[in-house]
Amino acid sequence: MAFLELKKVRKGFGAGEKRTQVLSDIDIAIEEGEFVAIVGYSGAGKTTLISLIAGLLRPDSGSVTLKGVEITEPGPDRGVVFQNYSLLPWMTVYENIALAVDQIFPNWSPEKKKQHTEKYIAMVNLSPAREKKPGELSGGMRQRVSVARALAMEPQVLLLDEPLSALDALTRATLQDEIERIWEKEKRTVVLITNDVDEGILLADRIVPLSAGPNATLGPSVRVDIERPRDRKAINHDPRYKEIRREVIGYLLGDGGRKRVKVSKTLVLPNLLPEDLDAPRQWFRGRQPRRRDEIKHEAVEIGS
Amino acid sequence: MNKTKFDSILLPFVGIAACVFIWWCVAGKPVTKQVRDDFGDVVTVTSRVGISADLPGPIETWHKTRDYILKPFEKRGELDQGILAFTWLSLKLVAQGYCIALLVGTPIGFCLGLSKTFSKIFDPIIQILRPVSPLAWLPLGMVLFSSVKISDAAGHVLFGAIDAAALFTIAVCAMWPTVLNTAVGVRAIPQDYLNVAKVLKLSRAKTLCKVLVPATLPYMFTGFRLSLGIAWLVIVAAEMLTGRPGVGGFLWQQYNAQSFAHIILCILTIGVVGFVLDRLMSVVERRFKAV
Ligand SMILES: Nc1ncnc2c1ncn2[C@@H]1O[C@H](COP(=O)(O)OP(=O)(O)OP(=O)(O)O)[C@@H](O)[C@H]1O
Ligand SMILES: [Mg+2]
Numbered sequence: 170m171a172f173l174e175l176k177k178v179r180k181g182f183g184a185g186e187k188r189t190q191v192l193s194d195i196d197i198a199i200e201e202g203e204f205v206a207i208v209g210y211s212g213a214g215k216t217t218l219i220s221l222i223a224g225l226l227r228p229d230s231g232s233v234t235l236k237g238v239e240i241t242e243p244g245p246d247r248g249v250v251f252q253n254y255s256l257l258p259w260m261t262v263y264e265n266i267a268l269a270v271d272q273i274f275p276n277w278s279p280e281k282k283k284q285h286t287e288k289y290i291a292m293v294n295l296s297p298a299r300e301k302k303p304g305e306l307s308g309g310m311r312q313r314v315s316v317a318r319a320l321a322m323e324p325q326v327l328l329l330d331e332p333l334s335a336l337d338a339l340t341r342a343t344l345q346d347e348i349e350r351i352w353e354k355e356k357r358t359v360v361l362i363t364n365d366v367d368e369g370i371l372l373a374d375r376i377v378p379l380s381a382g383p384n385a386t387l388g389p390s391v392r393v394d395i396e397r398p399r400d401r402k403a404i405n406h407d408p409r410y411k412e413i414r415r416e417v418i419g420y421l422l423g424d425g426g427r428k429r430v431k432v433s434k435t436l437v438l439p440n441l442l443p444e445d446l447d448a449p450r451q452w453f454r455g456r457q458p459r460r461r462d463e464i465k466h467e468a469v470e471i472g473s
Numbered sequence: 474m475n476k477t478k479f480d481s482i483l484l485p486f487v488g489i490a491a492c493v494f495i496w497w498c499v500a501g502k503p504v505t506k507q508v509r510d511d512f513g514d515v516v517t518v519t520s521r522v523g524i525s526a527d528l529p530g531p532i533e534t535w536h537k538t539r540d541y542i543l544k545p546f547e548k549r550g551e552l553d554q555g556i557l558a559f560t561w562l563s564l565k566l567v568a569q570g571y572c573i574a575l576l577v578g579t580p581i582g583f584c585l586g587l588s589k590t591f592s593k594i595f596d597p598i599i600q601i602l603r604p605v606s607p608l609a610w611l612p613l614g615m616v617l618f619s620s621v622k623i624s625d626a627a628g629h630v631l632f633g634a635i636d637a638a639a640l641f642t643i644a645v646c647a648m649w650p651t652v653l654n655t656a657v658g659v660r661a662i663p664q665d666y667l668n669v670a671k672v673l674k675l676s677r678a679k680t681l682c683k684v685l686v687p688a689t690l691p692y693m694f695t696g697f698r699l700s701l702g703i704a705w706l707v708i709v710a711a712e713m714l715t716g717r718p719g720v721g722g723f724l725w726q727q728y729n730a731q732s733f734a735h736i737i738l739c740i741l742t743i744g745v746v747g748f749v750l751d752r753l754m755s756v757v758e759r760r761f762k763a764v
Pocket of ligand 2 (some may be wrong): 216
């Protein structure tokens with residue numbers, strides 16, 4: 170039996186006419202200690218999927234199990250790094266992490282809690298910023314606090330929802346290295362949501378594409394059998410890398426791509442002509458630029 | 474002096490000067506005439522002329538109220554004190570009523586914001602009670618607290634039905650902005666913060682004091698500020714009807730005595746104090762919003 174397992178999971182929002190079926194027939198089994206990356210379009214339902222695993226949402230049908238036990242509510246055994254950091258803005262970096270530590274290890278002595286908190290702040294290189302509020306931090310720093318908080322909970326599963334999407338390429342690379350280092354060291358089960366296939370290949374053991382919504386579902390997994398540690402530069406020339414990339418992107422653009430939609434729209438073209446200096450001046454109105462409306466109807470096919 | 478400073482300091486004075494000028498134009502001016510009376514004697518008769526003949530002009534008002542302003546803390550009698558002494562009495566009453574309003578209003582606001590059922594049950598009642606004027610609450614307060622009487626050893630009443638009714642009126646009227654703003658604030662807490670509490674499995678008490686209250690504070694303070702404004706607004710009505718010493722009580726007494734200069738003094742005092750209170754609250758509010 171797999172460590173973390175989703176079976177025939179369906180999830181939709183709304184009711185009646187407005188109901189959208191976001192996820193359908195999600196099947197995945199994740200082993201203990203495995204690093205899985207889920208790649209998909211924006212709005213496909215990636216956050217919804219993570220929320221289901223976290224227990225913040227319940228599936229409409231199907232089951233989500235951890236070690237064979239149905240997940241019915243959120244719990245500290247699944248640490249989440251939310252897409253929008255979700256730090257409490259009235260607490261300092263230290264307090265944000267200490268809140269988690271306090272809650273999960275209530276029996277520890279104050280010194281031990283403090284040590285533990287400090288350790289994880291140091292791990293993401295934020296010791297100098299420990300007394301700062303999230304509002305005073307850059308996006309990347311907030312992201313790191315969020316990662317540190319999740320790690321400090323020492324969860325069995327680490328759920329990362331696009332933890333690096335808001336960052337510039339440079340910071341992103343640094344944090345990717347950090348995530349890999351931490352994973353190597355602690356060997357937690359990690360589910361990483363990302364919209365960047367390269368990031369998935371660099372970090373994960375396995376990449377699973379999520380097709381475009383509505384009715385998004387998981388495509389065939391692609392195993393990333395490239396030696397670790399993976400070098401960001403060297404990996405580009407690895408033939409296996411190119412193959413994996415082609416497979417994942419092929420699925421996302423092909424079977425899992427956006428459904429073709431025909432949209433007809435009306436275009437009103439800019440209707441301002443330059444002022445005509447030779448036109449006679451009219452009292453009170455000056456020389457009016459002449460206007461002409463040009464309307465065009467067209468049907469556009471969206472999607473590939 | 475640069476332009477913005479000029480604008481923000483001088484322009485308000487232009488406005489004030491304009492108002493004083495209009496006041497002066499409208500106010501009655503004493504005119505002294507020599508008239509031959511029925512007996513053929515020449516007597517001087519002073520009469521007031523003007524659009525509002527009985528309204529004293531700015532300078533006249535100053536002369537008549539000088540005593541109250543220049544000796545602001547003097548106590549000549551229960552209803553004849555310096556203006557700041559009256560203000561202090563009013564502020565004390567407002568502070569008490571305001572505290573009650575906050576202590577009662579904030580929890581109600583939290584309940585409304587947290588529970589859909591609670592808000593469905595009580596929302597109509599709140600919407601009905603909210604627009605009721607302080608003048609209407611006071612008599613009810615008198616009836617409700619008619620048996621309240623705390624006296625000291627000498628038999629002086631320290632806290633009677635009238636005081637209870639005044640506090641009740643202030644509290645009930647001032648409560649609503651706090652209630653409603655707190656409720657809105659609780660409903661506006663981003664789902665993210667609640668998710669954090671859920672993932673960490675914070676207990677109810679901990680969720681309340683670590684997440685809900687801090688996240689709602691900015692809204693609560695907006696409510697507190699509006700509440701303070703209303704509490705101060707209500708004080709005049711409460712004091713008028715109960716005859717308690719204070720700015721409002723003084724105003725009512727002076728109206729009965731047809732002493733219009735003193736009424737103007739009271740109005741200006743109430744306005745200035747209200748303005749200062751609002752400024753103070755906005756400073757506090759800004760501190761909490763900066764978080
Ligand atoms: N609470 C909700 N109520 C209604 N609809 C929702 C809710 N949460 C998500 N959705 C819908 O579900 C779909 C998937 O949303 P989701 O946030 O999971 O996408 P995502 O893949 O995480 O997108 P992104 O990459 O932009 O983060 C969207 O169409 C969204 O409108
Ligand atoms: Mg998302």
